[in-house]
Amino acid sequence: MPRQIFLRLITSLFVALWSLSAAAQQQDLLQAEEAFRLTVERETNDTIEMRWQIEDGYYLYRDHLEAKNPATGEKVALHTDPGIVEAEDANFGPSEVYYLEAVARLGADAPGEVAITYQGCKKDSICYPPMTVALDTGSLQLSEPVVGFGIAAPLSPSAGNTEIGGFTLADETQNGGMIGSLLAIGGAGWVIASFLVFGLLLAFTPCVLPMYPILSATLAREGEALTARRGFVLSTSYVLAMAAAFGLLGIVAAWSGQNLQMVLQSPYAIGAVSVLFVVLAASMFGLFELQLPSAWVNRMAGVTAGSRGSVSGAAGMGFLSALIVGPCVTAPLAAALLYIAQTSDAYLGAAALFALGLGQGIPLIAFGTIGSRALPRAGAWMVQVKYVFGFVFLGAAIWMTGRIVPPQATLALWALLLLTAAVFIGVADRLTAEAAAGPRFRKAAGLALSLAGVIFAIGAASGGGDPLRPLGHFGAGSGGSQQHVAETSTTFIEAGSMPDLMQVISSADGRPTFVYFTADWCVICKTIERDVLQNAEIIAGLDGFQRVRVDLTALDQTNQEMMRDLAVVGPPTMIFFDGDSKEASGSRLIGDATIATLKASLELARR
Amino acid sequence: MQNHRIHRTATPFATAAWDRRSILMGLTALIGAGIATRVGADDLSAEMILNDPDAPIGGNPNGDLNIVSFFDYNCPFCKRTVDPLSAVLASDGNIRHIYKDWPILAQSSVYGAKLALAAKYQNRYEDAYRALMGIEGSRIPEDRMRQALQAAGFDMAQLEADANEYDADITTLLQRNNAQAEGLGLRGTPVFLVGQFLVASALDEAGFRQVVKDARDAA
Numbered sequence: 040m041p042r043q044i045f046l047r048l049i050t051s052l053f054v055a056l057w058s059l060s061a062a063a064q065q066q067d068l069l070q071a072e073e074a075f076r077l078t079v080e081r082e083t084n085d086t087i088e089m090r091w092q093i094e095d096g097y098y099l100y101r102d103h104l105e106a107k108n109p110a111t112g113e114k115v116a117l118h119t120d121p122g123i124v125e126a127e128d129a130n131f132g133p134s135e136v137y138y139l140e141a142v143a144r145l146g147a148d149a150p151g152e153v154a155i156t157y158q159g160c161k162k163d164s165i166c167y168p169p170m171t172v173a174l175d176t177g178s179l180q181l182s183e184p185v186v187g188f189g190i191a192a193p194l195s196p197s198a199g200n201t202e203i204g205g206f207t208l209a210d211e212t213q214n215g216g217m218i219g220s221l222l223a224i225g226g227a228g229w230v231i232a233s234f235l236v237f238g239l240l241l242a243f244t245p246c247v248l249p250m251y252p253i254l255s256a257t258l259a260r261e262g263e264a265l266t267a268r269r270g271f272v273l274s275t276s277y278v279l280a281m282a283a284a285f286g287l288l289g290i291v292a293a294w295s296g297q298n299l300q301m302v303l304q305s306p307y308a309i310g311a312v313s314v315l316f317v318v319l320a321a322s323m324f325g326l327f328e329l330q331l332p333s334a335w336v337n338r339m340a341g342v343t344a345g346s347r348g349s350v351s352g353a354a355g356m357g358f359l360s361a362l363i364v365g366p367c368v369t370a371p372l373a374a375a376l377l378y379i380a381q382t383s384d385a386y387l388g389a390a391a392l393f394a395l396g397l398g399q400g401i402p403l404i405a406f407g408t409i410g411s412r413a414l415p416r417a418g419a420w421m422v423q424v425k426y427v428f429g430f431v432f433l434g435a436a437i438w439m440t441g442r443i444v445p446p447q448a449t450l451a452l453w454a455l456l457l458l459t460a461a462v463f464i465g466v467a468d469r470l471t472a473e474a475a476a477g478p479r480f481r482k483a484a485g486l487a488l489s490l491a492g493v494i495f496a497i498g499a500a501s502g503g504g505d506p507l508r509p510l511g512h513f514g515a516g517s518g519g520s521q522q523h524v525a526e527t528s529t530t531f532i533e534a535g536s537m538p539d540l541m542q543v544i545s546s547a548d549g550r551p552t553f554v555y556f557t558a559d560w561c562v563i564c565k566t567i568e569r570d571v572l573q574n575a576e577i578i579a580g581l582d583g584f585q586r587v588r589v590d591l592t593a594l595d596q597t598n599q600e601m602m603r604d605l606a607v608v609g610p611p612t613m614i615f616f617d618g619d620s621k622e623a624s625g626s627r628l629i630g631d632a633t634i635a636t637l638k639a640s641l642e643l644a645r646r
Numbered sequence: 647m648q649n650h651r652i653h654r655t656a657t658p659f660a661t662a663a664w665d666r667r668s669i670l671m672g673l674t675a676l677i678g679a680g681i682a683t684r685v686g687a688d689d690l691s692a693e694m695i696l697n698d699p700d701a702p703i704g705g706n707p708n709g710d711l712n713i714v715s716f717f718d719y720n721c722p723f724c725k726r727t728v729d730p731l732s733a734v735l736a737s738d739g740n741i742r743h744i745y746k747d748w749p750i751l752a753q754s755s756v757y758g759a760k761l762a763l764a765a766k767y768q769n770r771y772e773d774a775y776r777a778l779m780g781i782e783g784s785r786i787p788e789d790r791m792r793q794a795l796q797a798a799g800f801d802m803a804q805l806e807a808d809a810n811e812y813d814a815d816i817t818t819l820l821q822r823n824n825a826q827a828e829g830l831g832l833r834g835t836p837v838f839l840v841g842q843f844l845v846a847s848a849l850d851e852a853g854f855r856q857v858v859k860d861a862r863d864a865a
Contacts, residue, residue: 163848
């Protein structure tokens, strides 16, 4: 290269050692905004034409021109003309580039806001980082370009605000997370063994507890045929099906990227399961014998003498329990789903989930086997036992329904159930003067249940919805003893979409941010909200935090986007961002949270 | 460049499901610009630019002339300079080459930079650098980067494990490099600091020799 040309390239001496501004040093290099000047025009057919004036000696890449919907992250169709294949240098390969001018068009169907990204180089010199501008397709206004990649263009046309809040997630949400580490320690076998143990540890959490009455009721359907062995067979098939359902979660996650549990929290699925429970309850009460064709009854309730029917019935129940009845997101479950999402290794993920389900179910098998032995076998007792479990099924149905109907309606159903149970116990039966202690106690129990039922009914009729405090709403407004609770509960900002959340985080101003994913159907969330978030120490600890709640009850696209962007598998998940909008390492809480774990995480984020 | 950036480092749960490479997507954490860069004033000094203890060094570590290169694994011009520069380094024998991975051109740039810097922990940084720079063109998919590294004899599982283990250090180094580049007002890649000259251009062999000579003359 001749010396003269060369000297031109050497932009400057920097004796003042590199503290000077760039302008002096790279005077022959244009800023990217100057090298590629973008103008926008609406054409007669309502398409939008974008035209880049490109300085001589600079070029744009055709395949780096991109349009996206900043709200959804989806690509928007962009029509470009063929460029020149830059063939001068072999290094370019087949890159198509535009010199002097580039034109791209957006169709008339483009969304209201489009983020346009473009990238170019100066020939034989440097390549610029990509630039992204936000285009308002209504007013054709362009935002200031943002330099860099991985950035959804900031679009807040009304505010004209260019400052974007950003956040960074902790590393452990990446890299395969927990499974990745377990795999590194001891291979696949170790992963599976660990998940079996995790399952055992989770076996007595609120996620699994609802399965005990459901399994009991399933076993009770056997009636007199129930032996310890039979109980073992049935509860094992229940648990295997439950574990298989967990494994299925993994496969579905790999296939669709969705947590199937969440998808199944639709009113239809919940309604169907509730109806199933009612049907099963009805069979316990012996109603089918009167009303329905026996073949249909047999298939439906699996009460045939043949064993296959009830084994598959138990299995079906286990399957439903895992997917719909007690959908719980726990740390290991989330870890497995994230691992699958990040590695596409569905087999290991699904195997780990199967082991997790099995671990959760081992105590259920023991319970089913021992319980079956303990249940009375013959006689009039059996009828009573069936009634009891009929009520258990009805209770399960109401509990499920509670996820999709207003709390008052649920409370009313509970009232109805209690009153019915009272009648079954014999509250309305006449007690003779000579009655022995037994019937008297039964009558008393019946009266107690009726009283509870009446209280529930009053609560429901007056607008209450909390079964644990059916009349609590009477005191809440009028101060008194309830004042304490009202004053000290923690308030949250509701975030319904990613922009909402970004807005909160960007206004953090050095404060840490606490993001809590919850849902009405999330069993553990209820416990957390009652026992942990109401705790005085936690309320005080959360004081300096921006508190954001994301409600996943109704799963829609904006929710899913938030879950994806924050690597959340389901509720409950708590994320803690420090004052710099970085997720504090090791602070994320998935599944059950206690006062101690929450305090520790808050501490991590406050630092 | 601006101070506020969105850093969506999460692996998209839905979209990444099929992306086997995305295990390292987390590594794309950082970037581009002066985000959460916790860079002290000292990091921007000439001393840190030339003697950053974490930056890989090539050529003659005791050479009398420094060449600092800022580059990106998706930068076609950078790739063109690899052979000419190494020819000059070899024949001169007295030049110290400081590598500044500056991933600004695409997402996969960060991926490549992190893997290359992870190779440093196996004392094989330059092998990784050459493998990645050897891929022609821009917008290199992460897959192709992996293939190139594999072809260069890297055990990818080990390399990724190293990248994960030292992620914090690597990220800090990349942030420091970025802060230095911004402090110098660099607009893109490649840029070479040769002695006291700054060259924002894809030099050929004669070009490098010329600047090296000029730099020595000016010293």
